[in-house]
Amino acid sequence: MRTLYHNWLSPHSRKVRIVLGEKKLAFDLEVEKTWERREGFLRLNPAGEVPVLVEANGTAISGSQVISEYLDESHPTPPLMGAGPLERAEVRRLCQWFDEKFDREVTVNLVGEKIMKRFLGLGSPDSTAIRAGKANINHHLAYIGYLVERRTWLAGDHLTLADITAAAHVSCVDYLGDVPWANFALAKDWYARIKSRPSFRSLLQDHIPGAPPPRHYQDLDF
Amino acid sequence: MRTLYHNWLSPHSRKVRIVLGEKKLAFDLEVEKTWERREGFLRLNPAGEVPVLVEANGTAISGSQVISEYLDESHPTPPLMGAGPLERAEVRRLCQWFDEKFDREVTVNLVGEKIMKRFLGLGSPDSTAIRAGKANINHHLAYIGYLVERRTWLAGDHLTLADITAAAHVSCVDYLGDVPWANFALAKDWYARIKSRPSFRSLLQDHIPGAPPPRHYQDLDF
Numbered sequence: 255m256r257t258l259y260h261n262w263l264s265p266h267s268r269k270v271r272i273v274l275g276e277k278k279l280a281f282d283l284e285v286e287k288t289w290e291r292r293e294g295f296l297r298l299n300p301a302g303e304v305p306v307l308v309e310a311n312g313t314a315i316s317g318s319q320v321i322s323e324y325l326d327e328s329h330p331t332p333p334l335m336g337a338g339p340l341e342r343a344e345v346r347r348l349c350q351w352f353d354e355k356f357d358r359e360v361t362v363n364l365v366g367e368k369i370m371k372r373f374l375g376l377g378s379p380d381s382t383a384i385r386a387g388k389a390n391i392n393h394h395l396a397y398i399g400y401l402v403e404r405r406t407w408l409a410g411d412h413l414t415l416a417d418i419t420a421a422a423h424v425s426c427v428d429y430l431g432d433v434p435w436a437n438f439a440l441a442k443d444w445y446a447r448i449k450s451r452p453s454f455r456s457l458l459q460d461h462i463p464g465a466p467p468p469r470h471y472q473d474l475d476f
Numbered sequence: 477m478r479t480l481y482h483n484w485l486s487p488h489s490r491k492v493r494i495v496l497g498e499k500k501l502a503f504d505l506e507v508e509k510t511w512e513r514r515e516g517f518l519r520l521n522p523a524g525e526v527p528v529l530v531e532a533n534g535t536a537i538s539g540s541q542v543i544s545e546y547l548d549e550s551h552p553t554p555p556l557m558g559a560g561p562l563e564r565a566e567v568r569r570l571c572q573w574f575d576e577k578f579d580r581e582v583t584v585n586l587v588g589e590k591i592m593k594r595f596l597g598l599g600s601p602d603s604t605a606i607r608a609g610k611a612n613i614n615h616h617l618a619y620i621g622y623l624v625e626r627r628t629w630l631a632g633d634h635l636t637l638a639d640i641t642a643a644a645h646v647s648c649v650d651y652l653g654d655v656p657w658a659n660f661a662l663a664k665d666w667y668a669r670i671k672s673r674p675s676f677r678s679l680l681q682d683h684i685p686g687a688p689p690p691r692h693y694q695d696l697d698f
Contacts, residue, residue: 301577320568327561339549440495
C-alpha cells in the first residue's frame with residue numbers, strides 16, 4: 255500500500271489527497287510533524303516538507319506538483335493535466351499561481367498565523383498579517399470568478415489539477431471560516447462543484463482537535 | 477520570432493534562456509522592469525513576473541518551469557525532462573529545490589539585497605540577510621557535490637532541466653562573486669561543465685551597468 259505523509263491544513267498535502275481520490279488510488283495517511291525534523295523523514299525528503307508519497311516498493315516522491323504530475327503520468331485516467339503542450343502550460347501556470355502566489359498572499363497569513371503559530375507555540379497571531387490575508391483573498395476569489403465565467407473549469411472545459419490546487423488552498427482557509435463567499439457567487443458555485451466530488455469527501459471530515467471548523471465547512475450546500 | 481521578457485539577474489529568466497539555447501530556438505530578449513507594473517505586460521502575465529515567453533503567433537506563457545516544460549513538450553530534442561515518470565519526478569523535485577529553496581535561502585538574500593534593492597532605491601543591503609545567504613549557499617554546494625558524486629549530472633546520466641535550473645541560480649550568485657568555489661571541488665567541476673556549453677554563453681556576456689561581474693565570472697577555467 256502507498257503512504258502519503260501529510261499535515262492536516264497543508265494545502266499541498268490536500269492537493270495530493272484529492273488527486274489520489276480522483277485517480278481512485280488507495281493510500282494510507284500518516285501525519286508528519288515536519289517541525290520535529292525526524293531523521294527518517296529527512297531521508298525520504300531532504301527538504302523536510304510534506305507531502306511525500308511513498309509507493310509500496312519504497313520509492314519516495316516529494317512535493318505536491320511533482321507527486322501530482324507523477325501520478326498523472328503513471329495513472330493517466332482520468333487525465334488531470336490537459337491535452338497538448340499549451341493546455342498543460344495553462345494548467346501548470348494556475349497550479350503555480352495558487353501554490354505560490356495564493357500561498358504567500360493568503361494561506362501563510364491566515365492558516366499560518368491562526369493555526370500553525372499556535373501549534374508550534376510561536377506566540378499570538380499577527381493581526382497585520384491576518385488583515386493582509388483577508389484583503390488578499392478577495393483578489394483571488396475574483397480571479398477564480400473571472401476564469402470560470404469564461405471557461406467551465408479554471409483551465410478549460412474539464413476539471414484539471416488547476417482546480418484541485420486552487421480548491422485545496424481555498425479549503426484550508428474555509429476551515430477557518432475566512433472565505434467571504436457571499437461576495438463571490440461565481441467562485442462559490444465553482445467551489446460547490448468541487449466540494450461535492452467523492453475525492454473531496456475525506457478533506458471535509460478533517461477535524462483538528464481544539465480548532466473545529468465552522469458549521470458550513472462540511473456542508474455541500476453552504 | 478519569439479520574444480522572452482526577462483531581467484538580467486533573474487535566475488528564472490536565465491533558466492529559460494539556457495533551455496532555448498539547448499533546444500537551438502531563436503528568440504529576442506526584452507528587458508521588463510516588472511516593478512513598474514506595465515499594463516501591457518500584466519495582460520501577458522497577470523502575476524506580473526518574468527520570465528514570459530511570447531510565441532510568434534502571440535501566445536504568451538509565464539513562469540520558468542511552465543515555459544521550460546512547454547518547450548520540452550513542443551520541441552522534444554534534446555530531451556531535458558528525463559525518461560519515464562520516476563526520472564521526471566526527480567528532475568522536477570530538483571527544479572523545485574533550486575527555484576524555491578535555493579531562491580529563498582540564497583538568491584533573495586544575496587542578489588535581492590545587493591542588486592535589486594539598489595536598483596529599486598529600497599535602501600542599503602541588510603547585512604544579516606547577506607550573512608545568511610553566504611552561510612546557506614554552502615549547504616547547497618555540498619548537496620550538488622553529493623549528487624554529482626553519485627550521478628553524472630544532478631538528476632542522472634544526462635543533462636536535464638535540474639542542472640539548468642541549478643546553474644541558472646548559481647550563475648546569478650557567481651556574478652556577485654559570492655560562490656565559495658575553493659571549498660567545493662565537485663560542484664565546481666559540475667558548474668565548469670555547464671558553463672562551457674554554447675547555451676550558457678550569452679549569460680556570461682551579461683553586464684549590468686554600474687555592477688560589473690568579477691573577472692572569473694566569464695572565465696571557463698575559473
